Amino acid sequence: MEEQIIQHLPKIELHCHLDGSVRPHILERLAQEQGNPLPYSSAELASKLTAPEDCESLLEYLERFDIVLPYLQTAEAIELISYDLIEQVAEENVAYIEVRFAPLLFAHQGLTINQIVEAVIAGLKRGEEVFGVKSNALLCGMRHHTNSDNKAVVEATKNYLNNGVVGFDIAGDEAQFPADLYTDLITLAKKYAIPLTLHAGECGCPQNVLTSIKLGATRVGHGIAIAKDDAILAECKERGTVIEMCPTSNFQTKAVTKLEDYPFKKFMDAGLNICINTDNRTVSNTTLTKEYTKLHKWYNIDYRCMEQLNHNAVNGAFISDNEKEQLHTLLKTAYYDYK
Numbered sequence: 073m074e075e076q077i078i079q080h081l082p083k084i085e086l087h088c089h090l091d092g093s094v095r096p097h098i099l100e101r102l103a104q105e106q107g108n109p110l111p112y113s114s115a116e117l118a119s120k121l122t123a124p125e126d127c128e129s130l131l132e133y134l135e136r137f138d139i140v141l142p143y144l145q146t147a148e149a150i151e152l153i154s155y156d157l158i159e160q161v162a163e164e165n166v167a168y169i170e171v172r173f174a175p176l177l178f179a180h181q182g183l184t185i186n187q188i189v190e191a192v193i194a195g196l197k198r199g200e201e202v203f204g205v206k207s208n209a210l211l212c213g214m215r216h217h218t219n220s221d222n223k224a225v226v227e228a229t230k231n232y233l234n235n236g237v238v239g240f241d242i243a244g245d246e247a248q249f250p251a252d253l254y255t256d257l258i259t260l261a262k263k264y265a266i267p268l269t270l271h272a273g274e275c276g277c278p279q280n281v282l283t284s285i286k287l288g289a290t291r292v293g294h295g296i297a298i299a300k301d302d303a304i305l306a307e308c309k310e311r312g313t314v315i316e317m318c319p320t321s322n323f324q325t326k327a328v329t330k331l332e333d334y335p336f337k338k339f340m341d342a343g344l345n346i347c348i349n350t351d352n353r354t355v356s357n358t359t360l361t362k363e364y365t366k367l368h369k370w371y372n373i374d375y376r377c378m379e380q381l382n383h384n385a386v387n388g389a390f391i392s393d394n395e396k397e398q399l400h401t402l403l404k405t406a407y408y409d410y411k
């Protein structure tokens with residue numbers, strides 16, 4: 073496989089955080105416009121926004137977001153970073169992306185959840201008009217937020233469902249806040265027929281994956297820990313759960329530490345529906361092109377495998393059957409010459 077061809081082939085992404093994908097020059101522009109310049113040179117900023125190689129945990133990884141969030145408190149800023157994310161993914165031929173964010177992290181200076189969601193949708197739509205990339209948003213509750221705050225996010229998801237928003241997620245520190253704390257919240261989302269993708273199994277606990285799928289998640293963010301539990305892995309296979317793997321991020325957050333422990337091959341061989349994602353394009357300093365190039369280096373995957381991983385992503389996407397069919401056809405046509 074060649075990086076240039078990987079970049080050129082169409083790809084699908086289901087797990088990408090908006091606030092973890094703000095390019096340094098966009099943040100500098102926001103800081104200038106908001107009259108609150110960053111105290112770093114461009115080079116310093118780029119390194120501060122990216123998780124270090126020796127990052128010790130998910131918690132340390134999440135600290136990267138602290139620099140960005142103060143600048144994402146206006147509708148203009150949120151619209152711009154949403155548009156810019158579409159510009160980024162267009163550069164590597166992403167055909168469809170689901171962009172996730174926690175609205176309440178952008179509400180520190182008075183924006184309402186509705187204003188925030190509408191600003192993201194406006195940016196994504198403008199991106200589609202200019203670059204032709206289709207997208208939808210996923211709203212995230214945060215593990216450390218109160219139940220009533222997270223409920224407000226579920227209500228917003230219901231209100232915008234199929235109008236730019238297609239699902240709900242819970243993100244944040246999984247080690248301290250296991251999945252079963254959110255049973256009521258997830259049950260409410262299910263009552264509203266909201267599609268669910270939940271972060272689970274990123275911090276060593278396979279039980280969180282089982283809890284999440286039993287509560288109705290059809291997709292799981294990361295899911296790495298099920299490699300340690302054959303019964304839960306079998307349950308995911310049985311249900312056809314889509315596992316959103318994020319290789320670079322999984323090493324940075326110490327979901328795994330050694331390549332031989334990374335369960336990509338194990339999940340593939342077990343017939344799990346896995347797909348490949350960036351998680352955070354800036355914080356993980358990555359793109360889908362880099363992720364697939366890595367998989368080729370590590371496991372010698374070929375274009376046929378890459379195509380399959382993208383079909384898996386289409387199957388998991390929260391879009392209509394008709395839209396899925398169009399994406400499957402697009403993939404089949406584009407990859408045909410590379411088999």
Ligand SMILES: [Zn+2]
Pocket residue numbers: 087089243271293351
């Ligand atoms: Zn994530």
